[in-house]
Amino acid sequence: VAHAPAGQHGHDREKHRFLDLGRPFLAELGVTDAQHQLVPAMSRKWKQINKFVEIFDRALVSAVLVSPGTFAVHDYLCNALRREASVTGVELRQDLVDLCNVAARQLGLAGLAFEQGDVRTHAPGPVDVMIALHACDTATDHAIHRGIREGARVVMCSPCCHKQLRPQMHSPRLLQPMLKHGIHLGQEAEMVTDSLRALLLEAQGYDTQVFEFVSLEHTSKNKMILAVYRGASPRRDELLR
Numbered sequence: 001v002a003h004a005p006a007g008q009h010g011h012d013r014e015k016h017r018f019l020d021l022g023r024p025f026l027a028e029l030g031v032t033d034a035q036h037q038l039v040p041a042m043s044r045k046w047k048q049i050n051k052f053v054e055i056f057d058r059a060l061v062s063a064v065l066v067s068p069g070t071f072a073v074h075d076y077l078c079n080a081l082r083r084e085a086s087v088t089g090v091e092l093r094q095d096l097v098d099l100c101n102v103a104a105r106q107l108g109l110a111g112l113a114f115e116q117g118d119v120r121t122h123a124p125g126p127v128d129v130m131i132a133l134h135a136c137d138t139a140t141d142h143a144i145h146r147g148i149r150e151g152a153r154v155v156m157c158s159p160c161c162h163k164q165l166r167p168q169m170h171s172p173r174l175l176q177p178m179l180k181h182g183i184h185l186g187q188e189a190e191m192v193t194d195s196l197r198a199l200l201l202e203a204q205g206y207d208t209q210v211f212e213f214v215s216l217e218h219t220s221k222n223k224m225i226l227a228v229y230r231g232a233s234p235r236r237d238e239l240l241r
Contacts, residue, residue, distance in 0.1 A: 018053040018076060025071040028103045051214045052133075055226060056156065060129075062207075063153040063228045070131065071104075074112040089114040090122050119143050127152050134160040134221050144197060144225075148204050155201060155227040158213070162186070162193040194225060201227040203239035 019026070026032045031042045031049070038046055053076050060081075070089055077085035091097050091114060100114040115122070119135065119142045130147030132140050140159045147155040166189035171179045179185050194210055201208045206227035213224035233239070 017050050018057060018080065019050055019072060023075055023079070024107050025075055025103065025109070028107060029071065048214050052156075052158075055213055055224060056129075056131075056154075059154045059156065059226055059228055063128075070133070071100075071109075071112065073129075073131065074109060078109075078111070084111065086111045087113075090117045090119055092116070092118060119146060122146075126150050129154045129156070131155075132157045132159075134158055136160045137163045141197065144201065147227075148201070153229045155206065155225070157197070157225040158221060159190075159194060159197075159223060159225065160221055162190045165189050165193050190223075194223060197225055198227075199239050201225070203233055203236045205229055205231050205233045205236075 022036045074087040077083045094116045097114045097116045104112045127150045130152040132143035198208045208227040212222045
């Protein structure tokens, strides 16, 4: 499997990108202009895309997928790694599904398709990689469940809002003065929610990490839950208590 050389430092590291600005899909999606120059307003999005693909590459190598199956993931698998890939995007908004399918057809991206649906009910069948980007509230949890259920070797989630647990949380008297501010309570709910997600994945045999994948200056939705399947966990019962 081809992947980027490690140990780059300084300016060389900053200049290295997993994707090239000349890739046609970037112009189709408005990240670059007709001359394949980066649109200034999209510079932060460009950094997010590259960091996401970098993390995906490391997970791909670590998982040793037998047949690895968004535009950037498909492009990276097909053009950088030279693998046959089947990538399906699931989106609630039909207009966005239509837009992406038209772009995929115009670019001749075989193996990339978008379907209108809800991750709670969409049944993709066996998958190698399950990705959820900025899926709101419990949609991230449904995606994790689908990934586990369908035998995904890699689960990548960048969560969005965390509304489910927050109304259920009651602070002990000692912490009430500190958590009376909404922003602090929201951060606590986020930490608890994502910690529970990580523990669930660990219980199901995944080597799981939770980390910031880009700087806050680029996006406030900068947390990544990355899980690579390693086999049945001997701590399953302990973690699920």
